[in-house]
């Protein structure tokens with residue numbers, strides 16, 4: 001099963017993931033990152049793109 | 064001696080790494096060899112003008128993580144590819160050895176442009192780990208640093224040097240910093256924020272002469288400098304392809320809409336060195352020197368290359384899917400962050416979407432338009448501003464109405 005994890009200690013709020021995979025990652029009004037930990041399989045490619053464009057390499061996509 | 068073949072990736076940085084990973088993802092199971100002239104495995108350049116230059120990041124933290132799928136890739140580091148023969152499908156290395164390949168990925172990036180002015184204070188550029196270490200050794204309280212160029216690397220270096228206690232002046236011919244990337248209005252906001260933090264700007268000026276401890280500007284004034292940093296753009300690393308007839312190497316490697324070089328099914332380019340059309344912004348082929356671009360390119364180019372090598376290139380579904388990445392970049396100028404999505408520089412109108420441009424801090428978001436169509440959004444500030452920018456994603460992702468002529472070849 002698709003599993004997404006973000007190391008929030010490393011994350012610097014670049015928001016690149018939000019643009020790459022808006023159905024997996026969102027920034028709320030206060031700028032807090034929220035994400036779907038077990039997204040639908042159909043979102044795998046988007047989630048992998050998001051991991052690739054995270055400048056801090058803080059996103060892991062497994063499963 | 065010729066090696067067995069497989070896919071040769073030239074350039075062992077972000078683009079080369081992503082290309083290798085995406086070749087595996089696209090189903091390529093045979094050999095991949097990555098050739099790089101630097102002695103290092105791929106590392107991340109953005110920290111070089113920021114944390115690494117500030118001495119805050121041990122160089123090791125710049126290492127880029129590799130997917131397990133490329134554990135068997137061969138890395139040939141510390142030796143430049145001197146030339147390529149696209150017809151014979153061979154590479155010649157600086158050590159004279161010749162290597163045969165089936166498919167080629169060009170990922171050789173760019174190098175800093177240098178000014179044709181001899182002499183003067185020690186002059187630096189920032190592109191490699193070694194460059195960053197050499198400049199960092201010069202930055203100390205009270206050192207006068209003159210930064211030539213106000214693009215994103217110039218502005219980042221200025222901010223980092225200022226925070227290290229240096230006296231920093233930026234000289235550039237444009238009216239405002241970062242103008243080519245984000246336009247004059249946001250450039251002005253940025254300049255004011257830098258000035259509030261003690262960076263000086265001499266905009267609209269060129270450097271005309273270097274002397275021992277100062278630099279002369281084209282209005283006859285002088286600017287004291289102990290260290291000069293040249294951040295005046297870049298030159299694509301294309302010379303190794305020079306003898307390959309038929310490839311347009313003017314400002315990068317000209318690629319078709321599928322990132323193929325010279326229409327060949329067995330050669331593609333990715334990253335800073337690739338010049339390609341993006342149907343989002345018309346037919347003009349452009350290079351895009353943004354960190355997100357190698358990943359976007361690699362994903363598309365790897366599929367096209369693998370399809371091309373398996374002989375069904377013409378039938379590849381990717382021929383029907385134009386490569387239309389959404390460019391994006393960020394720039395950290397100490398405590399000022401710029402986040403850009405789309406291609407604001409090609410716009411003809413700018414609108415403030417939120418925030419107060421006159422404040423010295425705080426979030427500001429601008430939208431960039433071509434006629435009525437939004438083609439870029441730039442957020443200044445933290446995650447809230449990016450969140451605000453994110454609301455325009457659908458608009459930025461929408462492709463313009465296709466013109467009849469651009470449809471015909473597809």
Ligand SMILES: Cc1cc2nc3c(=O)[nH]c(=O)nc-3n(C[C@H](O)[C@H](O)[C@H](O)COP(=O)(O)OP(=O)(O)OC[C@H]3O[C@@H](n4cnc5c(N)ncnc54)[C@H](O)[C@@H]3O)c2cc1C
Pocket residue numbers: 073074075076077078079098099100101107108109110111112142143144145170171172173189190191216300303333334335336351352353354355357391392393394395
């Ligand atoms: C200081 C700095 C800060 C940056 N900050 C940001 C930022 O904040 N945000 C952002 O979006 N982007 C930033 N960038 C841009 C980003 O780093 C680049 O877009 C990215 O590195 C491009 O990757 P690439 O693999 O295409 O090219 P490169 O990283 O240039 O890699 C090309 C590699 O090929 C090698 N090579 C060249 N010729 C040969 C040859 N003939 N044979 C073998 N090897 C060869 C080069 O030595 C190099 O290792 C920054 C760049 C720099 C330099």
